[in-house]
Amino acid sequence: MITDFDDAYTNGAYIPGGADYPARWTASAERFRENLPAGCTADLNLAYGTAPRNQFDLFHPRGTPKGLAIFIHGGYWMKFQRSDWSHLAEGALRRGWAVALPGYTLTPEIGIGGITGEIARAITAIAARVDGPIRLAGHSAGGHLATRMACDPSQLPEGVSERVQQVISISGVHDLRPLMRTALNDTLKLTELEARNESPALRRPRAGARVMCWVGADERPEFVRQNDLLANVWHGLGIDISSRHAQGRHHFNVIDDLTDEAGELTQLFAP
Numbered sequence: 001m002i003t004d005f006d007d008a009y010t011n012g013a014y015i016p017g018g019a020d021y022p023a024r025w026t027a028s029a030e031r032f033r034e035n036l037p038a039g040c041t042a043d044l045n046l047a048y049g050t051a052p053r054n055q056f057d058l059f060h061p062r063g064t065p066k067g068l069a070i071f072i073h074g075g076y077w078m079k080f081q082r083s084d085w086s087h088l089a090e091g092a093l094r095r096g097w098a099v100a101l102p103g104y105t106l107t108p109e110i111g112i113g114g115i116t117g118e119i120a121r122a123i124t125a126i127a128a129r130v131d132g133p134i135r136l137a138g139h140s141a142g143g144h145l146a147t148r149m150a151c152d153p154s155q156l157p158e159g160v161s162e163r164v165q166q167v168i169s170i171s172g173v174h175d176l177r178p179l180m181r182t183a184l185n186d187t188l189k190l191t192e193l194e195a196r197n198e199s200p201a202l203r204r205p206r207a208g209a210r211v212m213c214w215v216g217a218d219e220r221p222e223f224v225r226q227n228d229l230l231a232n233v234w235h236g237l238g239i240d241i242s243s244r245h246a247q248g249r250h251h252f253n254v255i256d257d258l259t260d261e262a263g264e265l266t267q268l269f270a271p
Contacts, residue, residue: 005181008222011251021252022084028259029086037094038062048102048125049118056102056122057082058129059089065098067132067165069270070123071258074140074171077115078107078187088258091266097135099270100126104145108187112144112176112198119145120155133165137269139255143172147200147230150209150239161206168212168269171223171251174201174230178222201233211241212268216249223251 002008012018036042039062045055069092073085082103089099102122104115127134138146149156150167176195179185196202205211211234215227224245231243246254246265257263 002178002222005178006183008220009179009182009184011220011223014220015250015252018252022080025087026084029084032087032090033083037090040093046125048122051105051118053081053103053105054118054122055082056100056126057086058126059086059093059099061093061096061098063096065130065132066096066270067098068100068127068130068134069097070100070102070126070134070136071269072102072119072136072138072142072145074138074142075106076184076188077112077141078184088255090259091257091261091263092270094261095266095270097270098130100130102126108189111189111194113194116145116148116198117155120149123149124157124160127160127163132163134160134163135166135168135269136164137168137170137258138172139170140251141173143169144174144176144198144200147172147174147211148198150206150211151200151203152206154206164209166210166212166268168214168265169227169230170214170265171216171219171227171254172200172213172230173223173226174213174233175199175226201230205234205237205239205241207238209239209241211239213241213243214254214265214268215243215245216251216254217245217247218250219254220251 043058082101104118136146154161213227213231257265
């Protein structure tokens with residue numbers, strides 16, 4: 001039984017050098033943008049809405065893309081920006097996929113329900129620029145946002161939703177109700193109604209969806225539970241869903257594979 005929910009949702013304190021990761025991510029992202037793989041190009045700061053953070057970055061591979069891979073960043077819906085994660089496009093880009101990273105307005109400026117709507121609009125705008133299949137991945141809060149796109153009813157237009165081949169929730173939070181018992185809710189401002197409405201584990205999946213719940217085996221127990229929860233709840237509801245515990249990975253390095261074109265997670269994201 002959890003008695004300290006703040007501790008249960010704390011990651012950095014349990015990861016060696018955890019405080020150093022954000023600066024490392026930002027530096028890696030900047031180096032990647034300055035040194036794109038040969039033949040690849042980038043369109044940065046493309047708008048999909050009117051809010052300051054309603055922008056996305058789109059990286060183009062050499063030649064015609066196999067399709068569109070979209071990565072949604074985390075940060076408990078209250079931290080970071082898309083430019084902190086550009087380097088995570090590298091693996092899929094080298095495999096021939098166009099890769100997009102959308103930004104979104106952070107809490108408490110809007111609620112999580114509003115962020116869900118922004119991500120749906122972002123994906124729709126990005127999909128209009130790149131043909132072919134779409135594959136979605138998100139980390140932590142981004143894992144939640146990715147799986148929200150797989151819920152029924154989908155906030156994506158039918159023509160876009162039908163193109164989504166795969167959704168990958170990496171260390172995702174799929175039941176938001178426990179967060180109401182943490183200090184995080186001072187910023188998230190979750191109500192019982194919004195927590196229920198925005199929890200993928202409390203909704204039905206879109207028929208025919210393919211979902212992978214991917215988590216580091218060395219993550220905090222609550223993140224492992226949240227990962228397996230969705231895989232269990234959505235199992236048997238007419239979709240292809242599975243769960244994976246990545247050995248030797250914690251909440252901050254579980255995404256590292258996405259920089260490697262031969263990485264197992266990259267191959268799932270961009271086959």
